[in-house]
Amino acid sequence: LLNINQRQTEGRQSPLRVVEIGEDELDPAIWGQNFPVQYEMFSRTAENYGETPYGGSEPYSRLERFPALLRLYAGYAFSIEYNEERGHAYALIDQQQSERVLQRNQPGACANCHSAEAPLLIEEMGWEEFNHTPYNDLAPSLHTASSCHDCHNPETLELTVTRPAFINAMAARGIDLAEATEQEMRTYVCAQCHVEYYFAGENKVLTFPWSNGLAVEDIEAYYTEVGHVDWTQPDSGSDLLKMQHPDYELYSTGIHARSGVSCADCHMPYTRVGSVKYSDHWLRSPLNNVSASCQTCHNVDEEELIDRVVDIQTTTATLTRSAEVAIIDAIDAIVAAQTAGATDEQLFEARALHRSAQMRWDFISSENSTGFHSPQEAARILAESIDLARQAQLAAVQIDVPGTVSTISGS
Amino acid sequence: LLNINQRQTEGRQSPLRVVEIGEDELDPAIWGQNFPVQYEMFSRTAENYGETPYGGSEPYSRLERFPALLRLYAGYAFSIEYNEERGHAYALIDQQQSERVLQRNQPGACANCHSAEAPLLIEEMGWEEFNHTPYNDLAPSLHTASSCHDCHNPETLELTVTRPAFINAMAARGIDLAEATEQEMRTYVCAQCHVEYYFAGENKVLTFPWSNGLAVEDIEAYYTEVGHVDWTQPDSGSDLLKMQHPDYELYSTGIHARSGVSCADCHMPYTRVGSVKYSDHWLRSPLNNVSASCQTCHNVDEEELIDRVVDIQTTTATLTRSAEVAIIDAIDAIVAAQTAGATDEQLFEARALHRSAQMRWDFISSENSTGFHSPQEAARILAESIDLARQAQLAAVQIDVPGTVSTISGS
Amino acid sequence: MRRLVGTRTLILGGAFMIVIGVLVGLGGFTFAYAKGTSYLSNDPETCVNCHIMRDEFDAWSTSSHRNVATCNDCHTPHDFLGKWFTKGLNGFNHSLAFTTGNYPEVIQIRERNAEIVQENCIACHETLVSNVYGLHEDQDRSCVDCHGNPGHQNRNTQ
Numbered sequence: 001l002l003n004i005n006q007r008q009t010e011g012r013q014s015p016l017r018v019v020e021i022g023e024d025e026l027d028p029a030i031w032g033q034n035f036p037v038q039y040e041m042f043s044r045t046a047e048n049y050g051e052t053p054y055g056g057s058e059p060y061s062r063l064e065r066f067p068a069l070l071r072l073y074a075g076y077a078f079s080i081e082y083n084e085e086r087g088h089a090y091a092l093i094d095q096q097q098s099e100r101v102l103q104r105n106q107p108g109a110c111a112n113c114h115s116a117e118a119p120l121l122i123e124e125m126g127w128e129e130f131n132h133t134p135y136n137d138l139a140p141s142l143h144t145a146s147s148c149h150d151c152h153n154p155e156t157l158e159l160t161v162t163r164p165a166f167i168n169a170m171a172a173r174g175i176d177l178a179e180a181t182e183q184e185m186r187t188y189v190c191a192q193c194h195v196e197y198y199f200a201g202e203n204k205v206l207t208f209p210w211s212n213g214l215a216v217e218d219i220e221a222y223y224t225e226v227g228h229v230d231w232t233q234p235d236s237g238s239d240l241l242k243m244q245h246p247d248y249e250l251y252s253t254g255i256h257a258r259s260g261v262s263c264a265d266c267h268m269p270y271t272r273v274g275s276v277k278y279s280d281h282w283l284r285s286p287l288n289n290v291s292a293s294c295q296t297c298h299n300v301d302e303e304e305l306i307d308r309v310v311d312i313q314t315t316t317a318t319l320t321r322s323a324e325v326a327i328i329d330a331i332d333a334i335v336a337a338q339t340a341g342a343t344d345e346q347l348f349e350a351r352a353l354h355r356s357a358q359m360r361w362d363f364i365s366s367e368n369s370t371g372f373h374s375p376q377e378a379a380r381i382l383a384e385s386i387d388l389a390r391q392a393q394l395a396a397v398q399i400d401v402p403g404t405v406s407t408i409s410g411s
Numbered sequence: 412l413l414n415i416n417q418r419q420t421e422g423r424q425s426p427l428r429v430v431e432i433g434e435d436e437l438d439p440a441i442w443g444q445n446f447p448v449q450y451e452m453f454s455r456t457a458e459n460y461g462e463t464p465y466g467g468s469e470p471y472s473r474l475e476r477f478p479a480l481l482r483l484y485a486g487y488a489f490s491i492e493y494n495e496e497r498g499h500a501y502a503l504i505d506q507q508q509s510e511r512v513l514q515r516n517q518p519g520a521c522a523n524c525h526s527a528e529a530p531l532l533i534e535e536m537g538w539e540e541f542n543h544t545p546y547n548d549l550a551p552s553l554h555t556a557s558s559c560h561d562c563h564n565p566e567t568l569e570l571t572v573t574r575p576a577f578i579n580a581m582a583a584r585g586i587d588l589a590e591a592t593e594q595e596m597r598t599y600v601c602a603q604c605h606v607e608y609y610f611a612g613e614n615k616v617l618t619f620p621w622s623n624g625l626a627v628e629d630i631e632a633y634y635t636e637v638g639h640v641d642w643t644q645p646d647s648g649s650d651l652l653k654m655q656h657p658d659y660e661l662y663s664t665g666i667h668a669r670s671g672v673s674c675a676d677c678h679m680p681y682t683r684v685g686s687v688k689y690s691d692h693w694l695r696s697p698l699n700n701v702s703a704s705c706q707t708c709h710n711v712d713e714e715e716l717i718d719r720v721v722d723i724q725t726t727t728a729t730l731t732r733s734a735e736v737a738i739i740d741a742i743d744a745i746v747a748a749q750t751a752g753a754t755d756e757q758l759f760e761a762r763a764l765h766r767s768a769q770m771r772w773d774f775i776s777s778e779n780s781t782g783f784h785s786p787q788e789a790a791r792i793l794a795e796s797i798d799l800a801r802q803a804q805l806a807a808v809q810i811d812v813p814g815t816v817s818t819i820s821g822s
Numbered sequence: 823m824r825r826l827v828g829t830r831t832l833i834l835g836g837a838f839m840i841v842i843g844v845l846v847g848l849g850g851f852t853f854a855y856a857k858g859t860s861y862l863s864n865d866p867e868t869c870v871n872c873h874i875m876r877d878e879f880d881a882w883s884t885s886s887h888r889n890v891a892t893c894n895d896c897h898t899p900h901d902f903l904g905k906w907f908t909k910g911l912n913g914f915n916h917s918l919a920f921t922t923g924n925y926p927e928v929i930q931i932r933e934r935n936a937e938i939v940q941e942n943c944i945a946c947h948e949t950l951v952s953n954v955y956g957l958h959e960d961q962d963r964s965c966v967d968c969h970g971n972p973g974h975q976n977r978n979t980q
């Protein structure tokens with residue numbers, strides 16, 4: 001498309017470059033001198049636009065809203081503080097001020113996704129060194145939350161990925177990022193951070209558990225293979241896995257991903273400013289901006305579109321609550337068996353089922369779209385979580401402990 | 412959906428009327444003299460185009476393919492014979508030759524949806540009389556399977572509903588059929604038969620349980636209110652409900668219904684014959700005809716469209732199998748408790764949970780799209796079915812029966 | 823999602839030969855329909871000489887573009903030679919297909935024609951999209967991915 005390419009060149013020059021942006025420039029304000037519109041939009045991620053039915057930018061305590069989490073995360077940092085997430089502007093400060101950081105010693109690995117300095121520090125210190133250095137030792141060199149530099153090549157401004165964990169994980173999946181289309185990049189830049197992760201080995205190397213695939217079963221299989229355990233729940237004694245924001249993984253199983261729709265299509269929709277279109281850099285809930293986010297593709301009125309989302313989310317939320325009840329019933333049954341004197345050997349099956357049930361529930365509970373990114377898959381995963389939790393409960397209540405007589409079940 | 416309505420007119424214009432079609436004319440061949448194309452297409456419903464991954468026109472035995480059904484339907488006619496359904500041409504003969512009819516005395520009510528004579532006989536005999544007359548007594552006057560007369564006004568050829576059960580049920584929902592749009596009629600004509608039903612009272616009056624709404628919970632509430640029981644399962648002693656082809660009910664909760672897509676849009680797509688577009692009267696699986704059925708709306712290649720359907724169905728089918736396992740475990744536990752001497756009073760809760768679990772599983776299992784008509788809702792219903800079945804099992808295994816000591820569960 | 827790939831190259835000679843070939847072809851195939859001139863006109867009505875174009879015409883006449891763009895504004899290149907080359911090629915393809923009746927149940931735009939449409943979208947909306955579409959050499963995103971079908975509105979996503 002010869003003449004298109006010509007236009008592109010014009011296009012690329014159109015915004016006049018006031019300053020030369022250095023390769024290591026992190027400060028959005030400096031980038032903003034060349035791209036004032038995007039900078040102005042990006043700065044609005046500091047705004048609180050309030051709550052949506054299941055999301056939004058009000059950083060309420062998830063522990064207060066869903067007390068079941070206190071029981072399910074018992075013994076793990078997430079039971080101390082866990083809030084609804086908000087805009088990119090808070091990425092660093094919310095981490096630094098989280099009780100999970102203040103009360104626990106965390107590794108530098110935490111900084112990978114919360115500080116724009118990460119790529120430079122990694123270059124400087126080396127990958128492993130960066131990850132296992134205590135977070136508090138790194139703290140002094142962390143100043144910038146989220147920056148243009150996270151997603152853009154400072155010179156060409158093309159989208160680029162800057163986080164080693166993502167690059168390694170894609171390599172493990174056999175995906176060559178050099179081949180990525182522009183449209184895929186509109187998702188990959190987000191998949192650097194909005195994904196499930198763990199810290200591998202002594203050096204706490206940030207790793208995404210993707211080598212078997214992105215489905216929840218693939219991720220569970222991976223953790224079983226490497227023998228990973230996030231923590232042992234005190235009362236149940238089960239070795240559990242914690243899932244964190246698998247937004248990209250769940251999205252990948254959905255109809256939108258399948259239709260080639262990218263994260264940016266919905267979370268950074270084109271917006272007309274004057275006579276020109278810009279990508280809306282105010283990353284937020286699309287429910288706060290339905291007309292640009294959805295209506296271009298869906299010629300449906302705004303109210304109806306919001307209803308479609310909220311109905312999908314309400315179904316997911318209801319099943320999520322049911323899974324919580326089932327898992328807590330399982331924990332109670334395991335505890336009761338223990339108290340009655342059941343041995344670890346006798347409790348092995350119940351605890352294994354509990355682990356599988358809870359990581360599935362957490363996969364959907366910690367994902368941020370309340371099921372919208374893949375409605376049927378979210379319901380499927382919760383169905384399995386409930387089934388496994390109830391089986392854990394059954395295994396526990398049917399344990400034969402000295403002092404009680406064999407249960408009567410035929411199954 | 413714009414263009415669909417535009418195309419409708421085209422089709423209707425052309426045909427020149429060779430014969431005058433009498434008000435009570437049932438024979439498709441006579442109608443066919445005026446509308447040879449539709450007749451020719453409609454006649455193809457006698458063709459066997461084979462199996463699709465989860466549907467198709469091969470009338471295989473569902474009991475052989477899913478042996479769990481033998482246990483779940485134990486004591487009910489469906490455990491004798493139950494096959495995959497096929498084309499409209501077989502509507503009458505498949506009923507007459509079904510072991511469910513040969514080995515059991517069925518009421519005339521069965522003929523409502525399997526014989527074109529039904530509306531005329533109802534006029535003649537009266538509604539209640541028609542329903543409670545034994546099927547075998549009606550048999551001699553049943554000759555025509557499915558006919559143009561089921562869906563069309565013989566004079567204007569407009570779509571029309573001819574089945575009292577549907578008209579009564581819509582009235583009970585407070586919906587005025589006189590107000591129905593043409594697009595709605597493209598679904599209503601199907602909803603005369605592709606729906607859950609039961610025979611109310613002594614007179615076996617064919618009734619659709621819709622007065623609380625179409626959701627599975629609404630239907631369960633309705634049956635509880637009227638105290639309906641389809642049969643008591645011999646081994647578990649549970650009073651169960653049988654669901655039959657709630658195609659319209661499930662479809663109604665889906666995104667297609669929500670987007671105004673009708674049954675006919677997918678199952679009777681407009682098809683070019685020569686220069687004119689006709690509604691394809693060969694009612695069948697859209698997977699046998701994806702290009703006309705789906706591509707009008709989805710600009711996606713055929714293979715990918717089929718994959719999308721089959722992936723949704725595979726998820727539904729997997730959850731359906733899990734629900735079967737859970738329900739059978741519950742039955743086993745109830746039986747074991749009974750054997751151990753549990754009283755009906757002690758078993759009350761387990762049996763009630765079993766009833767709720769099985770009617771939900773059956774709602775999806777007996778629905779004919781294997782979840783496609785409403786993917787997330789199908790998964791939600793199966794998740795609840797599994798949860799309820801496991802709770803039934805738990806209730807049963809935890810029953811305190813003389814000779815066994817109280818179970819150890821804390822929950 | 824449709825990927826737009828490849829670049830259109832017009833070789834003068836080839837173009838002329840095809841155009842001539844096509845005119846012959848048109849004469850041969852559609853003389854009976856007397857629609858040979860359809861492709862040479864800018865009047866949408868002439869496209870509809872083929873009933874088969876009726877759906878698109880109807881959809882176009884209710885689209886946001888009915889007053890601002892005719893068929894050829896979108897479906898043929900804006901440069902002179904390309905215009906006649908495309909008219910010729912499409913005229914040949916479609917006449918052939920129409921005459922033989924050998925075309926899909928649901929007509930779908932061909933890759934090459936999709937590229938042409940894309941160029942025409944941009945031609946008219948250059949300023950507006952210059953910014954967002956100025957970023958990459960290999961522009962692989964079709965406007966129609968998001969804008970459904972401005973010319974027609976006959977897809978569900980519109």
Ligand SMILES: [Ca+2]
Nearest residue numbers: 056057085086
């Ligand atoms: Ca949020």
Ligand SMILES: [Ca+2]
Nearest residue numbers: 467468496497
């Ligand atoms: Ca079938």
